[in-house]
Amino acid sequence: MLEAAATGFDRTLLFTLPARAARGRLVRLGPVLDTVLAAHAYPAPIRNLLAEALVLAALLGSLLKDADGQVTLQVHDSEGVVDLLVCDYRGGELRGYARHDRARLDDLGPQPSLDALFGQGFVAVTFDLVTSGQRYQGIVPLTGDTLAAAVESYFLQSEQVPTLIRVAVDCSGAQSIAAGLLLQHLPEGEDGRERLHTRLDHPEWDHLAIIGGSVRREELLDPALSLEALAWRLFHEEPDVRADHGPPLTRGCRCTADYYRQVLARFGTEDRRAMVGDNGAITVDCAFCSRGFAIVFDDL
């Protein structure tokens, strides 16, 4: 496996374009993506979908000013071939999984559309800010051909922020790679969530959206092209590009025996007794990692 530091894998570049009142993010996932995907034997269409969602979660997470904050991206459709997809980001830690009906998926062929996978799904984006205790959630219908397009429409509808997102995924090689660009126009400044005077036809934004939209799939996925070099290639005509790094991305999960013990302790004794298996323990599986935990209560 290639060294993340040498290749720019599992890293985020944060940049601003002060002259255009815009900010951007670039993310490229490698080993972290393989680790998340390895938890389940996902068929190719689900691997690609989950890879795209993880990039989006990393892009969303990189917008947090609160270092301990969490972003959760959830796509849900109770009737869908994929009925639940969840990815979250906290402090550089990414995790995710996709629950799906394998038999119905196989009927869809090798490259099912987003519509076929989710039907009438909804996308929920939740920002949990630890320092202020605030939670923001926006829910938008799953429209467009990609999850990235749905998250673009989340920003437009829920936050009134013109946003361009491009995601590229290649899970066919020895090293899975997924990468993305997010670009936002914030003419009223980065702070404050109320933007009453958003103009989608702003000439600054038109120009930026054309440049951002010109990023090629090969550029996003090329491990030899650093995120810095890519940002510079795209925006070299800007008078000022200020760049910084987000925390290194890792695959993280909060599942521990103690955590599940606390969750189970909220159930009544009778309910818990009904969950005890032949081994004398309550078995809980973490959907993110496929790890099983056997929890024993002395009072049962």
Ligand SMILES: [Zn+2]
């Ligand atoms: Zn877990």
